[in-house]
Amino acid sequence: MPVTGIRAAGDTPVREARRGALLTLVRPVARTVPWRALVAGGALGLLAAAVPRLSGGEVTPWAGVNALRAAALCCALGAAFLLDDPARQTTAAVPVRRVLRHALRCALVLPPAAAWWTAAVLLVPEEARPPAGDVTVEAATALALALAGAAFAVRRLGADRPGQGVAASLLVTGVLAPLLTPADWALFTVPGDPRWADGHGHWRLLLCAALLAAAVCCTEPARRRTLRTLRSPSRT
C-alpha cells in the first residue's frame, strides 16, 4: 500500500519527522554538493597562500596579508557554486524547506573549509602572518558574500546553477573593491597600520550584513515582490 507524505513515519509528530528527514538527507545532500568546484577553489587558494613562502627571500606583512586575501577570494569563488543544484526544478515543491537544505550544504562544507583555512594561514611564514582572527573575519566575509549572491540568484531568479555568474561578479568585486572602496573604510590595510583595528570593525559589520542577506535570501517568500529582472519560466 502506498505511503502518504508525513504519515510514512507513523504517528511521528511533524517536527520529529522533519528532524528525521534532515538526518536522512545528510548522505544524499553530500553527494549533490559540487565538490569539484570547491576543491578547485581551495587548491588555487592554497597555492595563493603559499606564494610568499615559495618565492623565497624576506616576506613582508603586506605580502602575507594579501596572499591570504587572495586565498580567501579563491575559496569564495569555489563557494559561489555551493548552491548549484541541477535538480532544483524537480525539487521545487517539497516540504523540506529550502533554508534547511541550504543550511545542510553549508554545514557539510564548513568543517573542511575551516581545516583548509587553518592550513592556508599556516602556510604564510610566521613573521609575515597577520592576526589570525582579523584575517579570518575577512575570509568569512568573502565566503558569506558568495553564499548571499548565490542564495539571491536562487530566490529572485530561480537559477538552477547560479555559481558561474556569482563567481564572475565576485571576482570583479574582489579586484575592484581595493581600488573603489573609500579610503576611510580602511578595509584593505596592512598589519601595523594604525587603521587596522577600525578597518576590521568595518569588516565585522560587512560580515554581519552578508550573513543576514544570505539568511534572508535562503528563505522562500510566501508573497512575492515584483522585480523587473525576473524571467518568465518559458523565457517569453
Added chain:
Amino acid sequence: MSPTVSASGLSLRYGATRALDDVSLRLSPGVTGLLGPNGAGKTTLLRVLATAVPADRGAFTVLGHDPGTARGRQEVRRRLGYLPQTPGFHPDFTAFEFVDYVAILKELTDRAARHREVRRVLDEVGLGDVRGKRIRKLSGGMRQRVALAAALAGDPAFLVLDEPTVGLDPEQRMRFRELIATAGEGRTVLLSTHQTEDVAMLCHRVVVLAGGTVRFDGTPAELTARAAGRVWSSEGRDPGALAGWRTGLGTFRNVGDPPPGADLLEPTLEDGYLLTLDGAAAEVTA
C-alpha cells in the same frame, strides 16, 4: 464535495509581461487538461499552484490549505506531486537513489517504508528493471519517467504535470498517457500540454489559457462543440478560413466561418481549441 484547488483572481507579472491576469478556477479529482499557446501562462499557473512561486495577487487554497502562509505551503507540499517542464537530475544518482532523495525531501523518513514506496513508483512508471542504472545513462523518455516517479512518491493527492509528453516518441507518449490516466484515478491531476489528443483522451475537463487569462473552462465535449458547424471541406483552401490544410484525401479541411452551402465536417477538440484562441486573439486586437 469541496474542490482540491480553489483559486480566484491569481495574477503575476514578470517585469512588464503579465503572465497571469485574474485567473480563477476550481479543480476536482480527475485529470484536468490545461491548453494554451507558448507564453500563455500555463507553466506560470502550474508553478503558482504547485507553490514553487508565489502569486502577486489573488488567493487560492489547495486541499483546504492556504499556500500564502509558510505553514499552509508546507501542508500543501506534503500532499503534492510536481513534474516541472524541464525536470533536472543529479546525473550520478541511480534512478532509485534519485527518487529516494526526493522521497526524503517529501519527509518519508522511515527507511523501509520509503524504499518500498520508491520501488512501487518506479515499477508503476515501468522503470523497475533499470532502477540501479545511473540517470546519465538513461534515455530522455526514461528520465521523464524518473521525474514522474519522483512526483508520484508519497501518493500525492494533487499532481501537477507540466508538458510531460514533450520530446517523447509515440510509443512513450502512449505509455505516459496510461500512467497519467492511472494517476488520475482518485486524485486531482492538472496536466499542461500542447497535445490536444492528450486532452481528448485523458481529461474530464479542459481549461484554455491565452494571454494569462482563462478563455475556456469546461468539458472536452463542450470545447469540441464550439467548432460545430464551423469546420468544412473544400477542393481548395478557403481564403475566408481561419486555418485550412490539405488532408490525406486531397481535399482541404477548413476551420472558421463557413461559406453558405459548405460541406460541413465533424469537429474535433483541436478545432474548438483553435477557434477559442482565435476569439482570444480577436479580443486582444479589439
